[in-house]
Each structure stands twice: as structure tokens, then as C-alpha cells.
Amino acid sequence: MTSLYEEQTNQVALKKQLVSSISHELKTPLMIMQVTIQGILDGVIPDEEQAEELLNVVDEINKSSIMIQDMLQIYRLDDAKSELEISEFSLSNCIYHFIDGFDAVIKQHNLQINLDIKKDIMIEADNKLIKRVISNFFTNAIKYTPENERIDIEISDTKNEAYFELINYGANIDPENLENIWMPFFRGEDSNTKERLKTKGTGIGLYLVSEILKAHNCRFGIENVDKGVKSYFYINKKVE
Ligand SMILES: Nc1ncnc2c1ncn2[C@@H]1O[C@H](COP(=O)(O)OP(=O)(O)O)[C@@H](O)[C@H]1O
Ligand SMILES: [Mg+2]
Incomplete structure (x- = not known):
């Protein structure tokens, strides 16, 4: 049987791992957003393609937002009963x-x-x-x-x-x-x-x-x- 201490330590380790994994996952959408918007500002992306590129950015923002919410939620659920x-x-x-x-x-x-x-x-x-x-x-x-x-x-x-x-x-x-x-x-x-x-x-x-x-x-x-x-x-x- 695992002790309470071990259990809590495992929980903390799991959460650290979650945060680092999500942070890693967020790098790609951030890069896509940055490159696209910079491309539009610099005039590298032709007018007729801008709308579609911006829709991709919105997509990436939505995905990132879900990931961040998931991460925050995992922290909040710690004390779930009292937090519902x-x-x-x-x-x-x-x-x-x-x-x-x-x-x-x-x-x-x-x-x-x-x-x-x-x-x-x-x-x-x-x-x-x-x-x-x-x-x-x-x-x-x-x-x-x-x-x-x-x-x-x-x-x-x-x-x-x-x-x-x-x-x-x-x-x-x-x-x-x-x-x-x-x-x-x-x-x-x-x-x-x-x-x-x-x-x-x-x-x-x-x-x-x-x-x-x-x-x-x-x-x-x-x-x-x-x-x-x-x-x-x-x-x-x-x-x-
Ligand atoms: N409705 C489903 N039909 C088929 N496979 C599923 C379904 N729901 C979950 N899975 C499987 O369970 C895995 C874990 O699901 P989830 O925790 O939502 O992670 P993710 O969707 O990010 O891969 C998925 O990668 C998939 O292989
Ligand atoms: Mg899923």
C-alpha cells in the first residue's frame, strides 16, 4: 500500500508532468499564430489569403484556450467537492x-x-x-x-x-x-x-x-x- 505522503507526492509529480506537457503543446499553436499575424503585418501573405489564414489563427486560439482551461481545471478539481x-x-x-x-x-x-x-x-x-x-x-x-x-x-x-x-x-x-x-x-x-x-x-x-x-x-x-x-x-x- 502507498502511504498518504507517497500518494500526495505522486499527485504533485503527475500535476507537474501535466503542466509541462501542456506548456509544450502550447508552443506549436503560439508559433502558428505568431508567424501568421506577423506575415500579414509584413505584407507577405496576399490579401485574398488573409481571411483563411486568420481563421486558422482563431482555430489555434480555441485549441489553446481549451488546453489552458483543462490545465487550470485539473488544479481546481483538487478540492473538487467544496469547489463544485x-x-x-x-x-x-x-x-x-x-x-x-x-x-x-x-x-x-x-x-x-x-x-x-x-x-x-x-x-x-x-x-x-x-x-x-x-x-x-x-x-x-x-x-x-x-x-x-x-x-x-x-x-x-x-x-x-x-x-x-x-x-x-x-x-x-x-x-x-x-x-x-x-x-x-x-x-x-x-x-x-x-x-x-x-x-x-x-x-x-x-x-x-x-x-x-x-x-x-x-x-x-x-x-x-x-x-x-x-x-x-x-x-x-x-x-x-
Ligand atoms: N469515442 C471514442 N471512440 C474511439 N476511441 C476513443 C473514444 N474516446 C476515447 N478514445 C480513445 O481514448 C484515447 C484517450 O482519449 P482522451 O483522453 O480524450 O485523449 P485525446 O482525445 O486527446 O487523445 C484516445 O486517444 C482514443 O484512442
Ligand atoms: Mg479527447
Whole structure:
């Protein structure tokens, strides 16, 4: 058994590693932004190409911003229980919000999204953090689903619990890796998804998801289903 001291030391080491890894990941987007904007200022990039180049810059800013937020969140979650900002909100609306936000990418990859939301489901939880969870599940689904495939999203409820389930088809996770995907920095390498893995990722998404869901006392998981991957969580509708 590890002692409390060892455990805390490991935690600190893990966090240091997270920060150094994210700092490293931030160098590339910063460089792209710097070079592009300098190029425009110096007149090296022709007028007709500027708009597109600037859109790339916006993309890089968004990515960097997510990375920085993840890093800050990992620090805050330390004392998660006392730090949760609980409010009542609609889980259904959260989903609609993401579908709208990802409209362009969904079209670009020609993905078909099937929503099964029969009614508005209200829950008491930390809105920002639950959005972060859904956003991570959703971005993973988009990243690791081959083009022209399908993503099903369903939410339902019982008297006390709300249930979120997302299945992305055309992908599977190597069964040997099913446990590892929750570890910080772990990224899969399976041939199916190799192409998509060229898209950036830090491998901390699911680590953050697990910390957030644990702080909310949720049951959650990711498993292989027939021709797909299912990501899900159950959350209490009311905070006890
Ligand atoms: N919905 C999914 N479908 C297929 N593979 C997935 C899915 N979600 C996660 N994975 C696998 O788990 C790994 C870890 O996910 P994550 O922590 O979000 O890191 P990242 O997305 O930055 O690689 C991914 O690299 C991928 O191999
Ligand atoms: Mg991810």
C-alpha cells in the first residue's frame, strides 16, 4: 500500500508532468499564430489569403484556450467537492448547445448525428464541468469516428437519475486499452483511427472527465459495443 505522503507526492509529480506537457503543446499553436499575424503585418501573405489564414489563427486560439482551461481545471478539481458550483440546468439544452457548436465539423466529416432526447431533463450539478464532460465525449466521438459514419446520443431519466449515452460507430477501442484511456496522456494508436490521431490531442481529456464525474459521484464508463464505442454517465438529478 502507498502511504498518504507517497500518494500526495505522486499527485504533485503527475500535476507537474501535466503542466509541462501542456506548456509544450502550447508552443506549436503560439508559433502558428505568431508567424501568421506577423506575415500579414509584413505584407507577405496576399490579401485574398488573409481571411483563411486568420481563421486558422482563431482555430489555434480555441485549441489553446481549451488546453489552458483543462490545465487550470485539473488544479481546481483538487478540492473538487467544496469547489463544485451547483445550479439547476437542463441537460437536454447542453446537448443542443454542442450540436450547434460543432455543426461545421459535423458537416465537414459528413457525420450523421441521431438525437434521442424525448424531454427536457433538469439536473443539479456544476454546469460548466458537466458541459466539459459532454464536450470531451463529443469531441472524441467526432475525432475517432470515420467519415460518413453515425453518432447516436441519448438522454433519459428515472425518478432520481439522469442518463447520458453517446455511441460513435465505425470505431472500437483495443480491449487492452480500455482501462488506460482514463490515464493522463494516454492516446490510442489503433490503425482505424490513425488518420484522425493526426488531429491534436493531449490525452488528458478523459482523465479530466473521470475527475469531474467522480467529484459528482457519477457512475460512468466507456465500452465497446457492436461496431462502435459507447461513452456514458449516470448522474443524480438532485444533490443530496
Ligand atoms: N469515442 C471514442 N471512440 C474511439 N476511441 C476513443 C473514444 N474516446 C476515447 N478514445 C480513445 O481514448 C484515447 C484517450 O482519449 P482522451 O483522453 O480524450 O485523449 P485525446 O482525445 O486527446 O487523445 C484516445 O486517444 C482514443 O484512442
Ligand atoms: Mg479527447
